[in-house]
Amino acid sequence: MAEAGIPQGRVQGRAGWAPDRHRQGDFFLCDVLGAIPKDDMASMEHPLFSLATRPDLRILRYDHNGTRIEVTPSVRGLATIHDKDVLIYCISQLMAALNAGRNVSRTLQMRAHDMLVATNRETSGDGYQRLRDALERLAGTRITTNFATGGVEVTTGFGLIESWQILRKARGGRMVSVSITLSDWLFRAVLSKSVLTLSRDYFRLRKPLERRVYELARKHCGRQESWRISVELLHKKSGSASPRRVFRKMLRDMIAADTLPDYLMSEEPGDIIRFAPRAGLLEPLPAPPLKPETLDEGRLILPGWDIHALVAEWEGVWQASGCPRLHAPDRAFLGWLAKRAGRAG
Numbered sequence: 001m002a003e004a005g006i007p008q009g010r011v012q013g014r015a016g017w018a019p020d021r022h023r024q025g026d027f028f029l030c031d032v033l034g035a036i037p038k039d040d041m042a043s044m045e046h047p048l049f050s051l052a053t054r055p056d057l058r059i060l061r062y063d064h065n066g067t068r069i070e071v072t073p074s075v076r077g078l079a080t081i082h083d084k085d086v087l088i089y090c091i092s093q094l095m096a097a098l099n100a101g102r103n104v105s106r107t108l109q110m111r112a113h114d115m116l117v118a119t120n121r122e123t124s125g126d127g128y129q130r131l132r133d134a135l136e137r138l139a140g141t142r143i144t145t146n147f148a149t150g151g152v153e154v155t156t157g158f159g160l161i162e163s164w165q166i167l168r169k170a171r172g173g174r175m176v177s178v179s180i181t182l183s184d185w186l187f188r189a190v191l192s193k194s195v196l197t198l199s200r201d202y203f204r205l206r207k208p209l210e211r212r213v214y215e216l217a218r219k220h221c222g223r224q225e226s227w228r229i230s231v232e233l234l235h236k237k238s239g240s241a242s243p244r245r246v247f248r249k250m251l252r253d254m255i256a257a258d259t260l261p262d263y264l265m266s267e268e269p270g271d272i273i274r275f276a277p278r279a280g281l282l283e284p285l286p287a288p289p290l291k292p293e294t295l296d297e298g299r300l301i302l303p304g305w306d307i308h309a310l311v312a313e314w315e316g317v318w319q320a321s322g323c324p325r326l327h328a329p330d331r332a333f334l335g336w337l338a339k340r341a342g343r344a345g
Contacts, residue, residue, distance in 0.1 A: 036316055037118075037198040038092045040189040043084070044196065044219040047239025048143060048160070050078035051208035064236065067146065074140025076133070079160055081208045083134040085119040087160065088198065090180060092118075094190045096312035099286065104190070106162070107181040110309070115178065118316075120203035128175055135164045135180070158183045196222075199261035209250055210259050212238045217263045217275040226276045234273055287315035288329035301337045310337065 043049070046069055050056040055077035062069040071078060090108050097104045112131060116123050121130070138160040146155040162181040168174065182190075189195065196218055205211045216237055221227035229237075235247045242250065251273060255265045266274045290311065298307050314333055318326075326332050 036092060036096070037088055037200060037202060038095045038195040039084075039088050039198050039215065039218075040091060040186060041194045041196060041219060042189060043087075044215040045237075046145075047212070047237060048079075049081040049084050049212075049239070051081055051212060051238070051240055052078075053080075053208065056080070058241075060239065062236075062239070069143065069145045072142045072144075074137065074142075076137050076140055079134070079137040079141040081211045083137050084211075085121070085203065086115070086131070086134050086138060086180070087182075087186065089115050089118055090182060091186075091190055091195060092316075093309065093312055094187075095193070095195060096315055097308055098190070098193070100308070100311060100315070102308050106184065106187045107179060109177055109179045109306075112166070112175045112178050114313070120200075125174070131178075132166065132175070135161070135166075135178070139164055156185075158185055160186070201261040205259065205261075207259075209238065209240060210254060212240075213251075213254065213265075214260050214263070217260065217265075221263060221275045221277060223277055226274055228268065228272050228274050231271045231273060287318050288326055290333055291330055294330040294333060297334055298337050301334065301341050310340070 046064075046067060047060070047062055048069065048071055050058075050060070050073075057073050057077055059073070060069070060071040060078065062071075089110075093108060093110065094104050112128060113123055115121075116127050116131065121127050139162070141160055142157055143160065144155075144157040160183060162183055164181070165179040166175045167177045167179075198218060199214075202211065202214060205214065213234070216229075216234070217227065220229070231244065231248050231251065234251070235244050238247075240247050240250075248271075251265070252267065254260070255267060258264070262278055263275045264278060266276075268274050295307050295311070298310065299305075302310065311333070314336055317336070
């Protein structure tokens, strides 16, 4: 299935959103903004993540149209919808590399700070601890399912991530880089480009149900004129543990607050919820290609750094800043890289 995109234009913010903690300024002065957020379609379609805000030790079971899923927690509880930020970041980096024609593997190594910034998380000590907690829940949560990714149907059990490792500074104990090995199931989804682009403002949604409903709207509505779903089926697909009457009230509160990026929600007779795209949903443009010799020069500017990860980061910044026309993209990249090297030093 082909990858699809939506616009990356930002709005100033809505009531109920988290603050934009790492607001990006001028394109060339930006330090870091990860690749455009991507999410895999299978986990957008099916409820794999807990919407609870406290440790959730339930075993989740879901059966719909022949797809059967059982999600088993570790002693630390089920992985949450906020923990999924880690997977979205990994998928985004892999897709940026694939789109640039680079080889990828299931194991990614990245800077923890970059991940926190790209997903609009705090970079305090608590932020790093919450990232570690998320990694533990993602690795500990086990899924048994028969749904397909990349055109292959499997019935198997796996963790959301296979393993993780944190490297720390000698002083202070703050993590520097993180190595994450994704499950083969998730990696196949990336290789087959069974992914969709998310609004960056997804990371500003505070409430778990808002994030889950946005995922479903993005998956099913896309750029269609509208998408309608019964409250009963939306309740099932969301994975919410709330009684249906409470769930319905939460949906009405979301409609009143108008919190979803990209989509408008409304209620229709017959206990139906309607989603319609906001104005301006457009496919993002591909980033301008860079010459091989430009990459060689880049390696000299930041020796020891992964030049392909830096290119993916630069492409994400370019996309997020509105895809400005670059008369000399190679020179623009090297200039951005020089500024980044100055800050890294």
